Amino acid sequence: MSLDRRAVALAAGAAGAAITLRGLRRRPPGGEVRWTRTSHAGGPVTLLEGPAYVAGTLAGLAAGAAGGAGPAIAAAGAGAFGALDDLAGDSSSKGLRGHLSALGRGEVTTGAVKIAGLGLTGLLAAVAVDRRDEERPGLLATLVGGAVVAGAANVANLLDLRPGRALKATTLAALPLAASSTPAGVTAAAAAGAALGSLPEDLAGRAMLGDTGANTAGALLGTALVQRSGLRGRLVTLAVVTGLTVASEKVSFTKVIESTPGLRELDALGRR
Template sequence: MTVGRDLAAAVVAAGGSALASRVLVRRVRAPRWTRTNHAGAPVTLLEGPAWLAGGVLGALVAGRPAAAGALALVGAGAFGTLDDLAGDGSAKGLRGHLGAVGRGEVTTGAVKVAGIGLTGLLAAALADRDRPDVGALDTLVAGGVVAGAANLANLLDLRPGRALKATVLAATPLLLAGRPGSASAAAALGASLGVLPEDLAGRAMLGDTGANAAGALVGAALVARAGRAGRLVALTALAGLTLASERVSFTAVIEATPVLRDLDAWGRPAR
């Protein structure tokens, strides 16, 4: 039963994100959904709402086991959309947004950080309501993991396919491990595969909407499985990567590491 449910969630999520991408690209022409990528080419951010749609559909098919994941991805996607559409880019990174708040400026990025933190905590509380093995502090840590995963996925959305590959690589073992958490992992995996071709081709990108939602859903899948120790390890790793991103370019590290470089380039058109 669990395997069939997860397979259905993945298939529906993949079909939903692929179909939503095609429909949105054909019907939405607003320039605010267009960005210039690292190569100087125009790309659409409509992949983000398409991923969000696929993820929600997959979670709905999975039902109650993916309820916390659905809350996490909708919350992260909504606040990501706010930053995509209303952000002015004046502040970059977590340090930039916190610095702006310290100067009395409330950026959309700061609102997003707070909003994803809150919805991540609510999702963690929903996931933990039937778990007698965890306490309030464990739930607080889990909320940080969901928010941290949402942020990390967004930090990786700098080259075609990178954030989606990371999502697939993180979701697959959580899916194969079985419940709990497998339903959310299935939805994340399916939604990512549905939009991967256009992303790899450099015609679309997740943006904050899709990347934050993808990371949050994987984070929710992780905390559904993990106890106190696992959550603390995950939060420590995510915090370390976030702090490192303020000083080190992930792209530079990937380009300097042959295995990561080859994986990062896989599937992209030859230059």
């Protein structure tokens, strides 16, 4: 795979996200209020960056001709279920434990629907990826791959708590993957491009990924990892993703970042 295809995916992803966000802000579907939330700093912030990010990734994938439906399934599916939680969800239950606890009480939250939806999205994406693999990974590898995609989508969402944080993490995680000459390179380049195109408005505190964009970013990174790894690599990735998810229920990532030299400065870099 030539470097050109990855560069095209990166550029198309960045342009697609930036242009789409500009258009959506001019004419917000359903009105501006529907997409406006209060940021951690107490000011208004729009969730329209999420749909714009999804559009950017799909543009990058199409322009880079990644091949196969796996990455597109991951982006569109994670984005759709994230949008459900963004627009119809409430804050009565938070975190994986909160949604599962509510489900145990017979309450079906939008978060629980999203968890199930991300699981299905991850499985379909992994199936699509493995069908294109000449070595045909076994059923166990595909199931683990689906869990990696879904788990990565959730982890990325856990980082979308401060301006630029989730986008920086996406870019840093995607760039090494984008160096790959396999289809994973185009997938990662599309994710990184859309992140870079979204970064200025996010850092300025005017827009945020929300579940729509953050879940998509994580799902694409997970798909790129699945595209370039077999069962062993997927198991290692799943262990890391699971560990981070469990840790998030007990530890504040924000507190860890703000108390760690290097991470603290990187997290604040460019933020207004």
